[in-house]
Amino acid sequence: MKAVILEKIDGDVVVGEVELTDLTFGQVLVKVIVSGICGSQLQEIAGNKNNANFVPHLLGHEGCGIVESIGPGVTKVKVGDKVVMHWRKGDGVEADFPSYLYNGKIMKSGKITTLSEYTIASENRITPVPADTPDDLASLLGCGLSTALGTINEEANVKFGESVMIVGAGGLGVNLIKAARLASAFPIIVLDVHENKKEVCESMGADLFINTQNSDTKEEIIKKFGIKDVDVIIETSGNKQAIEETLPLLSGVGRFILVGQPKPGETVGIINAHHLFGGEGKTIKATQGGKFSPSRDIPKYIKLHKAGVLNIDGIITHRMKLDQINEAIGLIRKGQAGRILIEM
CATH class of the missing domain: 3.40.50.720 (NAD(P)-binding Rossmann-like Domain)
Structure with missing residues (x-):
C-alpha cells in the first residue's frame, strides 16, 4: 500500500510502499477513504511530539474509512462498517502499537494513523457511524471539528x-x-x-x-x-x-x-x-482535544449535522491526493489553507 512516512526530522515526508502485517488482539484493518492534516503533523515533522527516536513512522490521526478485517477480541465494529478514525481514546480494546514492513524492516507506528491507503488501528481509536454519514464530516470529527x-x-x-x-x-x-x-x-x-x-x-x-x-x-x-x-x-x-x-x-x-x-x-x-x-x-x-469523548460525542454531532444545526460548509479549503502531501504541508505552513483533506 502507499503511505506517508516520516523518515527524518525536519525533512520532507516520503510517499512509499509499506506492507501490512497480521492483526493482533484488538486491532482493526481499515481502508482509508479520506484523511485530514492537523497541525500536530507539523509538530511531529519537527520532532516536537517526543517522536524523534521513533522514526521512521506513519502519520495522520483523523480520517474516515471502511473496516476491512478485525483481529481477535474486537467486538465494536464489523467488516464493512464506516468508521471515524480519531486519536482520542473511545470505547474498545487498547491494542498494541501496530507493525508494518518498510524497506524490508519492521516499522512501528501509532495506534491510529490515517495518511495511507490502509491502516491498522486500535479498536478504541475508531468509532462506527451510519453508512450515510458524509465522508468529509466523519474525517473532520476525527480531530479538527470535534476538538x-x-x-x-x-x-x-x-x-x-x-x-x-x-x-x-x-x-x-x-x-x-x-x-x-x-x-x-x-x-x-x-x-x-x-x-x-x-x-x-x-x-x-x-x-x-x-x-x-x-x-x-x-x-x-x-x-x-x-x-x-x-x-x-x-x-x-x-x-x-x-x-x-x-x-x-x-x-x-x-x-x-x-x-x-x-x-x-x-x-x-x-x-x-x-x-x-x-x-x-x-x-x-x-x-x-477539548475533552472530546469519541464514543459519547460523535453520535451527537452526527445528529446535529443531520438536523441542519451543525454545518461544515467552508471548513475544507483544499482536496489533494496522497502524492501531493508535501505540497499540502507547504500550504499549511504558509498560512494558505484551512482544513486540507487528502483523498485516497
Whole structure:
C-alpha cells in the first residue's frame, strides 16, 4: 500500500510502499477513504511530539474509512462498517502499537494513523457511524471539528453572548469559529498574521478579523465593539509571543484555553501577572482535544449535522491526493489553507 512516512526530522515526508502485517488482539484493518492534516503533523515533522527516536513512522490521526478485517477480541465494529478514525481514546480494546514492513524492516507506528491507503488501528481509536454519514464530516470529527466543539462547550463553557477570541485561523481555527457561532458567542474575534485568511474567517461567522502584523488588537476591539477585553481566548498556534500578548486581554471572568502547544523547553511569560486577579479571577488551561469523548460525542454531532444545526460548509479549503502531501504541508505552513483533506 502507499503511505506517508516520516523518515527524518525536519525533512520532507516520503510517499512509499509499506506492507501490512497480521492483526493482533484488538486491532482493526481499515481502508482509508479520506484523511485530514492537523497541525500536530507539523509538530511531529519537527520532532516536537517526543517522536524523534521513533522514526521512521506513519502519520495522520483523523480520517474516515471502511473496516476491512478485525483481529481477535474486537467486538465494536464489523467488516464493512464506516468508521471515524480519531486519536482520542473511545470505547474498545487498547491494542498494541501496530507493525508494518518498510524497506524490508519492521516499522512501528501509532495506534491510529490515517495518511495511507490502509491502516491498522486500535479498536478504541475508531468509532462506527451510519453508512450515510458524509465522508468529509466523519474525517473532520476525527480531530479538527470535534476538538473545536469540545473546547467551546466543555473547556471554555461559553455562555450565550460571551465574547470569544480565536488566535490562529488555521484548520482548527476555522472549526472554532463554527463552534463559537453554534454556541451563540458574540463577538467572535479572530487573530492571524495572514491577511488572506480574512475572507474565509468572515464567511465562517467571525465578527472581526485582525491581522496582528499591522493592527493593534486592543485598539481594534475597542473601536469595533467598545470593549477592552474578552471572556474567552483560545490559542491555537502555540506561539510564545501570541500567548504572551493576548493573555492580558482576558476579562474578569476570562478563560484562556491553550490548544496549540509551545515548543518543548520553551518558557512563556505572563506580562503584569497581577491582572489575573481582576474580577472573579481568571483561568489558564491547557486542553487535550477539548475533552472530546469519541464514543459519547460523535453520535451527537452526527445528529446535529443531520438536523441542519451543525454545518461544515467552508471548513475544507483544499482536496489533494496522497502524492501531493508535501505540497499540502507547504500550504499549511504558509498560512494558505484551512482544513486540507487528502483523498485516497
